[in-house]
Amino acid sequence: MTPDNGGFATAAYILIAIVYGGYVLSLTLRERRLRQRLARLDTPSRQPSHRPAGA
Amino acid sequence: MTSAQEPLASAVARPRRDLLLGLAIVAVAAVFVRALAFTPIEARQGPAQKILYVHATSAIVGLYLAFGLMAVASLLYLWLKDAKLDRVAESAAEVGLVYTTAVLVTGPLWGKTIWGAWWTWDARLTSTLFLWFIIVAYLLLRGAVEERDRRARYSAVLGILASLLVPFIHLSVYLFRTLHPMPIVLKPSAPSMPSEMRVTFFAGLLAFILLFAALLRARYRLATLRDLVHDHEQERA
Numbered sequence: 506m507t508p509d510n511g512g513f514a515t516a517a518y519i520l521i522a523i524v525y526g527g528y529v530l531s532l533t534l535r536e537r538r539l540r541q542r543l544a545r546l547d548t549p550s551r552q553p554s555h556r557p558a559g560a
Numbered sequence: 561m562t563s564a565q566e567p568l569a570s571a572v573a574r575p576r577r578d579l580l581l582g583l584a585i586v587a588v589a590a591v592f593v594r595a596l597a598f599t600p601i602e603a604r605q606g607p608a609q610k611i612l613y614v615h616a617t618s619a620i621v622g623l624y625l626a627f628g629l630m631a632v633a634s635l636l637y638l639w640l641k642d643a644k645l646d647r648v649a650e651s652a653a654e655v656g657l658v659y660t661t662a663v664l665v666t667g668p669l670w671g672k673t674i675w676g677a678w679w680t681w682d683a684r685l686t687s688t689l690f691l692w693f694i695i696v697a698y699l700l701l702r703g704a705v706e707e708r709d710r711r712a713r714y715s716a717v718l719g720i721l722a723s724l725l726v727p728f729i730h731l732s733v734y735l736f737r738t739l740h741p742m743p744i745v746l747k748p749s750a751p752s753m754p755s756e757m758r759v760t761f762f763a764g765l766l767a768f769i770l771l772f773a774a775l776l777r778a779r780y781r782l783a784t785l786r787d788l789v790h791d792h793e794q795e796r797a
Contacts, residue, residue, distance in 0.1 A: 507603055508605070508608070510605075511606070513673045514608050514609075514610045516669055517615070518592055521614045524658060524661055524662045524665065525771065529585075532775070532782060539782065539785045539786055546792045546796070
């Protein structure tokens with residue numbers, strides 16, 4: 506007789522989706538955070554003025 | 561505007577939509593549907609046998625492809641000292657760890673229904689768990705060593721040593737008396753599976769290879785971006 510263990514198979518597929526889905530989410534969040542840091546570095550820092558004083 | 565003056569954020573191109581990753585996710589989802597709804601149930605093991613389509617395929621891609629690539633890239637790094645190879649090895653190790661995690665969480669579900677135990681300390685299971693811990697150590701080592709060349713050199717050596725476990729894991733079912741089933745696909749003779757199950761299995765294998773390529777590419781992009789940010793932050797400091 507075929508055993509009734511469908512719940513285990515469903516649980517395995519759900520776990521697989523969580524493991525891979527969680528990793529995709531982690532990659533997306535880490536990349537977003539790095540791009541934000543990079544964008545901050547992109548912002549030009551205030552350059553010292555070369556105009557003579559009082560000009 | 562010269563390339564050196566281009567905005568930093570454009571230095572590492574980000575695809576507006578990662579088509580490869582999207583395609584891989586659709587392929588894996590399609591395999592899930594085919595496996596659960598359209599593949600016959602094995603008479604003796606019942607529906608739990610369907611765990612094979614995600615467990616064994618993840619194991620093949622994680623152990624052989626990911627850790628194999630990690631070993632080759634590490635070896636080439638020690639020879640050529642190219643930072644790109646170090647990033648490939650690092651990316652393959654992390655993605656391989658995810659695949660091995662998938663193997664280690666799905667295996668016990670099959671074991672509980674077929675063996676009546678979630679876990680057994682046999683050679684195949686124990687050596688796979690041991691490799692998982694070594695790869696965790698590899699990634700911790702990368703986080704602990706500040707200097708880039710030294711980090712790459714140390715981790716390349718550890719990566720090569722870790723990959724030596726893979727053939728042992730494969731042969732463990734032949735060398736020791738284990739509960740783990742013998743290979744049904746990676747063996748000299750033809751796969752021992754009815755054709756409908758074989759189609760699902762190989763479709764699953766292709767889908768997980770595609771997912772591996774997509775994850776590896778995304779992780780490599782992340783590593784390149786991290787190095788770029790680090791270099792520019794150091795320049796500014």
